[in-house]
Amino acid sequence: MAKRVPWDRETRWRRLDTLLAAVIVLGVLAYMYELMVGSRGLDPVYIAANYGLYVTAVTVNLYMTTVAYAVGMTAGFFLGWLRTIRSVPIKKVVHDFRAFADTSSRSKFVLSGALGLTVAWAGLKYLVRRLGDAYVEIIRGTPLFVQILFAWSILVVNFPGLFTNPTSVAFSAGLLALTANTAGYQAEIFRAGLQTVHSGQVEAARALGFSRLGAMRHIVLPQALRLIVPPLTNEYIGLFKASTLVFILGVQTEITFVANRNAFAGHIFEIFAIVTAIFLLITVVLAKVIQALESRFRIPGLGIQQTRAERPRARPLRLPEAPTP
Amino acid sequence: MVLKEVCDALVPQTAPFSFMIETKAAGHGDRPGPTERHRVRLVTRTTALRGAEVAAGVVFTLLFFQEFLQFSLFDPYLWAIYGPIFLAGLNGTVRYILLVIPISVVLGFFLGWARISRHRTLVWPVTMFIDFFRGMPPLILVIFAFLFGDNLIPQAIKDRLLSGIPLRVVSVTAAALAIAFHSAAYQAEIFRAGFQSVPKGQLEAAQALGMRSWQAMRFVVLPQTFRLSLPPLGNELAVVIKDTSLLAAVAGGEIVSRSQNFAGTLSIFGYPVEWLFAIWTAVAIAYFVATFSVTRILLVLERRFHTPGLEAVSI
Amino acid sequence: MIRVEGIHKYFGTLHVLRGISLNVAKGEAVVVIGPSGSGKSTLLRCINLLVEPDEGRVFIEDTQVNRPEVRREWVREQVGMVFQSFNLFTHLTAMQNVMLGLTQVKGIPKDEAAAKARQLLARVGLAVKENSYPAELSGGQQQRVAIARALAMDPKAMLFDEPTSALDPEYIREVLDVMTALAREGMTMIVVTHEMGFASNVASRILFVDAGVVIEEGTPEEVFHHPKQERTRSFVGKILR
Numbered sequence: 001m002a003k004r005v006p007w008d009r010e011t012r013w014r015r016l017d018t019l020l021a022a023v024i025v026l027g028v029l030a031y032m033y034e035l036m037v038g039s040r041g042l043d044p045v046y047i048a049a050n051y052g053l054y055v056t057a058v059t060v061n062l063y064m065t066t067v068a069y070a071v072g073m074t075a076g077f078f079l080g081w082l083r084t085i086r087s088v089p090i091k092k093v094v095h096d097f098r099a100f101a102d103t104s105s106r107s108k109f110v111l112s113g114a115l116g117l118t119v120a121w122a123g124l125k126y127l128v129r130r131l132g133d134a135y136v137e138i139i140r141g142t143p144l145f146v147q148i149l150f151a152w153s154i155l156v157v158n159f160p161g162l163f164t165n166p167t168s169v170a171f172s173a174g175l176l177a178l179t180a181n182t183a184g185y186q187a188e189i190f191r192a193g194l195q196t197v198h199s200g201q202v203e204a205a206r207a208l209g210f211s212r213l214g215a216m217r218h219i220v221l222p223q224a225l226r227l228i229v230p231p232l233t234n235e236y237i238g239l240f241k242a243s244t245l246v247f248i249l250g251v252q253t254e255i256t257f258v259a260n261r262n263a264f265a266g267h268i269f270e271i272f273a274i275v276t277a278i279f280l281l282i283t284v285v286l287a288k289v290i291q292a293l294e295s296r297f298r299i300p301g302l303g304i305q306q307t308r309a310e311r312p313r314a315r316p317l318r319l320p321e322a323p324t325p
Numbered sequence: 326m327v328l329k330e331v332c333d334a335l336v337p338q339t340a341p342f343s344f345m346i347e348t349k350a351a352g353h354g355d356r357p358g359p360t361e362r363h364r365v366r367l368v369t370r371t372t373a374l375r376g377a378e379v380a381a382g383v384v385f386t387l388l389f390f391q392e393f394l395q396f397s398l399f400d401p402y403l404w405a406i407y408g409p410i411f412l413a414g415l416n417g418t419v420r421y422i423l424l425v426i427p428i429s430v431v432l433g434f435f436l437g438w439a440r441i442s443r444h445r446t447l448v449w450p451v452t453m454f455i456d457f458f459r460g461m462p463p464l465i466l467v468i469f470a471f472l473f474g475d476n477l478i479p480q481a482i483k484d485r486l487l488s489g490i491p492l493r494v495v496s497v498t499a500a501a502l503a504i505a506f507h508s509a510a511y512q513a514e515i516f517r518a519g520f521q522s523v524p525k526g527q528l529e530a531a532q533a534l535g536m537r538s539w540q541a542m543r544f545v546v547l548p549q550t551f552r553l554s555l556p557p558l559g560n561e562l563a564v565v566i567k568d569t570s571l572l573a574a575v576a577g578g579e580i581v582s583r584s585q586n587f588a589g590t591l592s593i594f595g596y597p598v599e600w601l602f603a604i605w606t607a608v609a610i611a612y613f614v615a616t617f618s619v620t621r622i623l624l625v626l627e628r629r630f631h632t633p634g635l636e637a638v639s640i
Numbered sequence: 641m642i643r644v645e646g647i648h649k650y651f652g653t654l655h656v657l658r659g660i661s662l663n664v665a666k667g668e669a670v671v672v673i674g675p676s677g678s679g680k681s682t683l684l685r686c687i688n689l690l691v692e693p694d695e696g697r698v699f700i701e702d703t704q705v706n707r708p709e710v711r712r713e714w715v716r717e718q719v720g721m722v723f724q725s726f727n728l729f730t731h732l733t734a735m736q737n738v739m740l741g742l743t744q745v746k747g748i749p750k751d752e753a754a755a756k757a758r759q760l761l762a763r764v765g766l767a768v769k770e771n772s773y774p775a776e777l778s779g780g781q782q783q784r785v786a787i788a789r790a791l792a793m794d795p796k797a798m799l800f801d802e803p804t805s806a807l808d809p810e811y812i813r814e815v816l817d818v819m820t821a822l823a824r825e826g827m828t829m830i831v832v833t834h835e836m837g838f839a840s841n842v843a844s845r846i847l848f849v850d851a852g853v854v855i856e857e858g859t860p861e862e863v864f865h866h867p868k869q870e871r872t873r874s875f876v877g878k879i880l881r
Contacts, residue, residue: 021445025453134382141563141613143570145581146605149588153601238356241462248574248585256464256574272469276461283460530727530786532690534741534793535716544740548731634730634775 046267047274053262054274057255058282065240068175072182073232079183080190083132132187139184144177144245151177152249167251174246182239189235193228194220233290237283356511356564383613387606398603407600410587411607414580421501421569421579422615426562428505433512440517451513458510464571466503471575474499500575508565515561519554520546552630559623563616570612584608641666641828642719642797647686647696649679649852656682657693658852664797664830669823671839671860672832674849675875680832683849684799687830688719701796717745720790724802726782728774734761734785735770738792746793760788764818780811784818797828804835836880840864848872 139147152173155163163169201223205215247256259275391398404411436455439447458466475495478487487495523546531541573581584604591600642664649657656679664670672680685691687698689705689712698706705715729737735757742753761770764784774782783803790798800819804812816838823829823842833839839846839860846863848856848871856863856872864880867873 017445021447021449024446024450028450028453130378130382131386133379134386137379137617138383138386138609138613141616142609143567143581143612145570145573146609146612149581149585150602150605150609153588153605157598157601244462244464245571247464256462256468259465260468268469268472272473275465275469279462279465280457280460524725524727524730526723526725526727527729529690530721530723530729530789533688533716533721533723534789535713535745536741537713540744544744545729549729552731632731632775633773 046270050262050270051274053258054255054271054278057258058278060251061240061243061255064171064175064178064246065236065243068178068182068243069236069239072179072186075179075183076186077190079132079135079187081194082128083136083187083191084194136184136187139181140188144181144242145248147181148174148177148245148249151180170246170249170251174243174249174251178239178243178246181242182235185235185238186232189228189231190224192231193224196224196227230290230294233286233293237286237290240282240286241279356561380617387610390602390606397599398606400600400603403596403600403603406596407587407604407607410583411580411611414578414583414608415611417577417579417583418569418611421572421577422566424498424501425505425508425565425569428502429508429512429565430558432505432509434516436509436513437516437520440513441520454506455510455513458507459514461507463504463507463568464574466507467500467571467574470503471496471500474502497572497575497577500572500577501569504565504568504571508561508568511561511564512558515554515557516550518557519550522553523549552627552632555623555627555630559620559627562619562623566615566619567612580608580611641701642687642830643699643702644683644687645697645699647683647693647698649682649686649691649693656852657686659696660849660852660854662830662847662854664828666828667826668844669827669829669831669842670845670847671843672830672847672849673834673839673863673875673879674855678850679852680849681801684721684801684830684832687799688716688721690716690721713745717793718795719797719799720793720795721799721801722783722786722790722803724805726774726779726786726806728782728786728789730774733771733773734766734777734788737774737785738789741789741793756792757788760792761785763791764788765814778811779807780814783807783811783815787815787818787822791822797830798822800829800831800833802832802834804833834879836864848875850875 152170155169155173155176163172201219202212202215205219206212210218244256247260251257255275255278259271262271387398436451439451440455442448475492477499478495527545527549528541531545536544569579570581572579573585576582584607588601588604591598642662644660644662647657647660648655660679660683662670662683672683674680682691686693686706687700689698693706696706697704700715700718703710728734729740732740735754738757738760739750739753742748742756743750748756758767758770761767764787766781766784766788769777769781769785774785777785787803803819804815807815812835816835819829819831820838820842831839831843843860845857846860847854848863848867848869850871856867856869858868862868863872864876867876
């Protein structure tokens, strides 16, 4: 049978489609260029002279991001772990206490003391959980701007003598706020990672003879660590973009501040072009690196973002017929 | 025995079924990062009780803070002076929210729809738009929209429609629109996932019944898309509310900028410095109430339109 | 009543249908069998024009329908289809699923449509489930609703694309019963299936299709027990238990 690729309307339309798409994209870009820059043209001298300024400014952002991220990660890890603590149901408390009371012939004094302790312990766990919840909800429910200003207030009011110049106050306030912020979000990520591992696996591990802590160490943690890598890396990118907000404190070496200050002196479009280029470059590069890392370390079928389960089939799936368009 | 208890307590509580986990793990600020594609998974419902617990926890933390930082949120002297400013700021914020949210939802919907079109003419420009507005930090977008938003409007439109409006208003509106576009880019991904979660076979079945494309769209695809998109949409709307605070960078007349102005004058007028905390706590509470209510309202909506079998939710 | 002449279909360079012809008389039930990838589903979809043939002609009641002037929606009202994965609309109840075509495509007012839907659901034995959502129904029940939905359009013929392949074994019977009843009532049907029992009972003719061509055609007795072609023999040998 001869092979035949019909040159039909379908293919021709595809090509026209692609051409049109390219035209539109280029056209929009050209129009934007025309609109913003116009006949002046982008001033290459200015760009060449000043792009270093912005690159250094961005490194300040990167620095802040990384420090806040690292500290936030440790705090977030513990906070997240904390939030997975079981809250003990009342029945169990009563049951445990009864068991304790039955097996011993202690005096009433000791028994009530024991009851008090159990209740206190359960209550403590409950309180700790709620505090953790509250912290995360507050961080997620309020804008970063407000958090930054709040952090600044704390530093200025409560530790006035600690910083010599206003710049370091601003810098520290920014760091503090960013850390608290990322700790909150990372706590959620860690919590989800720890909880998503199917409890059936823990059961299976225990049936094999692992203790609870051992199961945690050998079964839950390795999977959890794989699970949380994608959201954590995206958190880094997000934090980097959010670090631009410390500009409001006047952190003078930060990129938004630099851009803003220079913009008012002129060359707005050149500055915008530089800043856009820097951010898009960083975001794209980071995203690609992350994707490469993810595909290297991922376990198929394991992810916080699970696909919806298909209806299970009783018989093996037949190979599909030729695909219908 | 105590040690065992402690160790036991430290082991995380895993759920019997993975669909009972409520996970909002995503990129920073509850938004998906650039490497996350929206996928679909099942989630449980948080009960009203849990909502009350959370609110209680927050209130408790607040009171604790008051003690710790030595300020009083309920100082009448403060509110006599700051009250009007606070309200004016609230007014501003609410108006921005009402401007930005509808634009971003509608735009996001059509962008998401166009993103998965068969026509590359639609797909390429839309993808360009989405990637740009997702990749740039919102603050940068706000500032630069403010700075040359005015230039981007063709002269003809300016003369005819916008002749009486001062430059500042136009610029701030441009900044608000930048926030709307930024959110629309994220919502486009949400709606796209919603569209793609509707099984293609149902579209085929609708065609086989003799329905035209628009009928199939209206009666089969769209109802399911909306139901599927509601939960992450609620999340995104909360984020947009928080993003309006960015307008403070361009003196937008919303609550953060007005509060900032007031806070700047504290030392001039000799007001106690502790008022700083009270002010920012009040602002934080305002935002918290707003985001909390929006997510709760959407939860209610979600439950009202709930149909069994459509419990999938995307990140 | 349904006639297909010399259909060719390409997906890219893949020549899926290589000049298939088929003739189904009114009231006939024809079963199509064949290995995976042989083009059976594509053939069905060429009949109600969900897939447009590249060459050849499709006739419904002596009208050629694969011409550009013919409204595809009209064609699909004449010929109903039931899918392997049921494809019920998940956000609608069984009743609403059946009614949707009536109200939106045929323009029938709601009460009439509801009455008719009720009647059809009773006919497939699901009167009690009319307000259930697809997720609340078993596979067999879902497929029966799908059949009712297709029947609601009063089609002249019905196409079945492996209707029981996705079902758990205990539900296959109920669906086949509905299809058998339908055939006995005189509905023109083309069924792609692997259910040999059903084929032997109901089909007036069996077609064996492989690699886009009809290899053999005949009564169930002929094809299953005295196949003439070698390929038919080997295929039948594999599936007849």
